[in-house]
Amino acid sequence: MLYQEEPEMADEQDKFQQLWERAEAGEAEAQFELAWKLGEEKTGNIPTDHIAERFWYERAAEQGHQGAMFNLAFMLSNHEGGENDIPRALELYRRCGELGDREAFFDYGVLLEKQGAPVEQVIAAYRRAETPEAWFNLALLYDYGRGVPVDHRRAVRYYQRAADAGHIEAACNLGASYHHGTGVRKDEHKAFFYIRFAAENGDELAYCxxxxxxxxxxxxxxxxxxAFEWFRRSYLQSRRAKAADWLGALYAEGKGVRRDLRKAFLWRKKAVASGDEPALFSLALMYIHGEGTEKKPDEARKLLARFLEHNPDDCDARYWLGMISPAAEALPHFDFVYRREHDPWSAWQIVRLGLKGECRFPPERFRELEKLLHLAVRKKIPGALRLLRSRRWQAEIRRKYMAETCM
Structure with a gap:
């Protein structure tokens, strides 16, 4: 059985042939429409052909067709239909902008910025664009000091203009500025307002x-x-490691969701696998205490060591690494924490280590050990007062005095 060609398809081919003939006859609008059709995804029997698309945009642009000039500039700067021609793309964007196309001035500024043009030219292009995207890019220039001195106040003004025009990323950054008090007086209510606007409109960075x-x-x-719902959305939509660590914390605390240490452990494991540094510490604590998993001090030591590679001055991590390390390795960690924060718990651990085995303090350092024990007693560390009153401690005092007498 033979099938006839669909009438709609035949009609489409006829229209395409007529359009081609009009384009060949030199009609600029037909050349633009033909190029547009050739650049679309394949529909019917009309194949996508970016080389032909660029050719017809060239013909229409030669006749001053504004839309063709804009689209040709895009192709010339994005390796579509042939080699890039940046100087010509810049010229076409500039001409379109002068004809009243603000978006063209924005793209002109973006291309100038990519090519490393003088920042004055970039700023001038964005200012002439006067679009939310241009204001946002201006804000980024001043916020991060890209070719200009850092000026957070000016950045906030541009974020504000863009956000008021509905720019989602600008709203997110404006909310962050209000949250941190950067370039504007700190205001948590305004910060929440703008961050919620950005998140509810799909800005994944605003979810967390x-x-x-x-x-x-x-x-x-x-x-x-x-909080749980937005952290969960953040992880499911963008796989943010920070969100996974937060979900682990919420499951561990039982906040916003039923407490489940096993799920807390698995979420924190995902966070570590995704590269979240703080999760290294929180997962190590779960291995230390056996929360949601078996106690694995060796795994905890590895995680804490990795965490300290990036955060060598973190006292909490050093303290816990000391708690699960052999005595000789533990003492430097407790000593570091005590000297940094005058921490009574670290002082107590130094006392305990100083009274036994290979970490036993020499007589000349006993006075320091005594000072640490008194600090632990004042802070009511469990066991400190009992040790101070014990026969063992009295024996250490006698040993100290005997050593000083012999000197």
Whole structure:
């Protein structure tokens, strides 16, 4: 059985042939439409052909067709239909902008910035564009000092203009500026407002910020359930490692969700696998205490060592590494924490190590050990007062005096 060609398809081919003939006859609008059709995804019997698309945009642009000039500039700067021609693309964008196309001035500025042009030219192009995207890019220039001195106040002004025009990323950055008090007076209510606007409109970077706002009650009432939902959305949509660590924390604390240490452990494991540094510490603690998993001090030591590679001055990590390390390795960690923070718990651990085995303090350092024990007693560390009153400690005092007498 023979099948006839669909009438709609035949009609489409006829229209395409007529359009081609009009384009060959020199009609600029037909050349633009033909190029557009050739650049679309394949539909019917009309194949995509970027080389032909670029050719017809060239013909229409030669006749001053504004849309063709804009699209040709894009192709000339993105390796479509042939080699790049950046100087010509810049010229075409500039001409379109002068004809009233603000988007062309924005693309002109973006291309100038990519090519490393003088920042004055980039700023001038963005200012002439006067679009939300241009204001956002201007804000980034001043916020991060890209070719200009850092000026957070000016950055906030441009973020504000872009956000007021509905630019989602600008709203997210503006919220962060209000949260940190960067370039503007700190205001948690405004920070929450703009971050929520960005998150509810699909800005994935804002998800965690909004979740933290709900968790800490910054700019709004605390709502652990909503915090959990936004952290979960952040991980599911963008696989953010930070969100996985937060989900582990919420499961461990039972906030916004039923407490489940096994799920807390698995989420923190995902966070570590995704590259989240803080999760190295929180996962190590779960291995130390056997929360959601078996106690594995060796695994905990590896995780804490990795964490300290990036955070060598973190006292909490050093303290816990000392707690699960052999005595000789533990003492430097406790000593570091005590000298940094005058921490009574570290002082107590130094006393305990100083009274036994290979870490036993020599008589000349006993006075320092005595000072540490008294600090632990004042801070009511369990066991400190009992040791101070014990026969063992009295024996250490006698040994000290005997050593000093012999000197």
């Amino acid at each position: 910020g909004l979740a933290e706002g709900y968790y800490f009650g910054e700019g709004t009432r605390k709502n652990y359930r909503k």
